[in-house]
Amino acid sequence: MQKTVRIVIIEDDEILQHAYKQLIEDEPGFYVVNCYxxxxxAEKKLVAEDPSIVLLDIELPGISGVNxxxxxxxxxxxxxVIVLTVYELEDQIFSALANGAAGYLTKDTxxxxxxxAIYDARGGGGxxxxxxxxxVIKSFQKNSDSPLSKRETEIMRMVSEGKKRNEIAExxxxxxxxxxxxIKNIYAKLNVNSRSDALKVLKQHRVI
Amino acid sequence: MQKTVRIVIIEDDEILQHAYKQLIEDEPGFYVVNCYxxxxxAEKKLVAEDPSIVLLDIELPGISGVNxxxxxxxxxxxxxVIVLTVYELEDQIFSALANGAAGYLTKDTxxxxxxxAIYDARGGGGxxxxxxxxxVIKSFQKNSDSPLSKRETEIMRMVSEGKKRNEIAExxxxxxxxxxxxIKNIYAKLNVNSRSDALKVLKQHRVI
DNA sequence: GAAAAATACCCCTTTAGGGGGTATTTCCAT
DNA sequence: ATGGAAATACCCCCTAAAGGGGTATTTTTC
Structure with missing residues (x-):
């Protein structure tokens, strides 16, 4: 039993909207329920239309795609929810993923x-x-040229988890x-004098 | 001018090692410099061999691939560095990426x-x-059913950045x-009585 | 119109944080 | 092998932050 995949498109560019609709409906088993x-x-009708895939533009009038x-x-x-966007802004990508997007495509796809991507998303892929x-991979990568020693980095990672000095010591x-x-040495190296400032500097430089 | 892509394979399973070598050398412009x-x-000879791609197994005898x-x-x-592994352990993936892996493939690829993947990595892709x-995408997704209110979540995110109560207030x-x-209400909801314990609970449940 | 969320204030004690030092050992690289 | 960085540990000091006990008002939201 091959169920029809119900898809809703939310995209303010009418030309793109129709292009997506066209290419999706050319795929057997895919059906575009509606476009907005x-x-x-879309808000009022989404539940009744019950799509299993929502193609969502980020740059929408009114409520943004991310929200x-x-x-x-x-x-x-x-x-x-598969996000479509022309921009590749790091923060936007992370906000979209944090908010529950299953996938993230640029419009040149x-x-x-x-x-x-629709098949992937249905299969639980990303x-x-x-x-x-x-x-995304770059966002994971830590900066290897940090002024901090191994031990210092380790301690600051624990500080970043909210741990107190005595908890770290233990x-x-x-x-x-x-x-x-x-910690005194770290502050001197980073030219700061508080945990929050130290963490700010380290996160900016992707050390932790 | 199409330069030859020099590749080194570090993989303890000889059969896989040869399989990789074979398939790579079937690709025009790709050359397997050596296998270990x-x-x-590999350590002593890597610099001289100067590969631009290193295919690295995670499960190695001695020093692990991650390290x-x-x-x-x-x-x-x-x-x-492109990592190859049979396991799909979240922590292992993140450690590998944090350590500078350009890509991450499972061995059923x-x-x-x-x-x-080799072409992608060369082109700066991931x-x-x-x-x-x-x-990776799931790791970004935040849990939407958290006991905390919006404001409480916001405050705990700031706590997680090492901010003090007065900094948060400002x-x-x-x-x-x-x-x-x-914060008192948050501690009551989470059944904890310190910043670090609260953050531990929230990170476990992917709230922040 | 009741419930949940966000705001604000009082009391109190303990602990953590940050700055000033100095000193020893261990480890790595030239 | 030796000099410098890293990691370890201790002293002093003071201020600020954290946590726990309350109560109460306003604003949102359903």
Whole structure:
């Protein structure tokens, strides 16, 4: 039993909207239930239309795509939201993913890849454009030329988890005084004088 | 001018090692400089062999693949390390990426996809298997059913950045006393009584 | 119109954080 | 082998932050 895949498109560019619709409906088993120009337009009817895939533009008039994701997921918890965008902004990507997007495609993605992405999303995969994948991977990569020593980095990672000096000392089997010394040295190296400032600097430079 | 792509394979399974070598050398412009069974075996000769791609198994005898990545990157800063593994362990994936892996493939990846991954890595992309991509995307997704209110979540995110109560109060334009009240309520909801315990709980449940 | 969320204030005690030092040992690289 | 970095540990000091006990008002939201 091969069920029809019900798809809703939310995209304010009418030309793109029709292009997507066309290419999806050329794929056997895929059916575009409806298209909208904004999330607000889709809002009332989404639940009744019950799509399993929502293709969502980020740059929408009114509520942005990023903010629409959690709303869509609330209405259709089982649906997969695939984000489409022209921009490749790191923060936008992470916000979209944090909000529950199943996949993230740039608009230069080929027809074949869009179809593939829908299959992927249905299979629990995480479709991403190549560029998005590389941005995501880069976000994980830590800066290897940090002024901090190994131990200092380790301590700051624990600080970033909200741990207190004595908790750090216990976990590392060293004295509280030693932790204090390390933190003093770290502050001197980073030219800061508080945990939050130190963490800010380290996160900016992707050290932790 | 199409330069030959120099590739080194570090993989302890001889059968897989030969399979990879074969499939890579079938690709015009790709050349397998050498194969090793462990990082230790490769260590001395890597710099001289100067590969631009290192295919690295994670499960190696001696130094693990994860720990080998930063060492390889140190010797060959411009090389792209592509990790190959049978396991799909979240922590292992993140450690490998944090250590500088350009891509991450599972060993069930088809020959064509391995070749594609090498091209991708060279082009600055971030090749990933579908399964890896979905694990990575899931890691970004925040849990939407959290006991915390919006404001409480916001405050705990700031706590997770090492911010003090008065810094939080200033940034949110509310009184210190209000922040204290929120944090007291949060601790009650989470059944904890310290910042670090609260953060531990929230990170476990992917709230922040 | 009731419930949940956000705001704000009072009391109190303990602990953590940050800055000033100095000193020893261990380890790595030239 | 030796000099410098890293890691360890201790002393002093003071201020600020954290946490726990309350109560109460306003604003949102369903």
């Amino acid at each position: 120009n904004s999330f607000e337009a 629409a994701i959690p709303l869509v997921k609330k209405m259709l918890p089982k649906a997969h 080929s027809s074949a890849k869009i179809i593939e 479709p991403m454009s190549k560029k998005i994948a590389s941005i 976990e590392l089997f060293i004295e509280l005084e030693t932790v204090k010394t390390h | 069974n462990s990082f230790e075996a 080998a990545i930063p060492l390889v990157k140190k010797m060959l800063p411009k090389a792209h 088809s020959s064509a996809k391995i070749i594609e 090749p990933m298997s579908k399964k890896i991509a979905s694990i 940034e949110l334009f509310i009184e210190l006393e209000t922040v204290k009240t929120h």
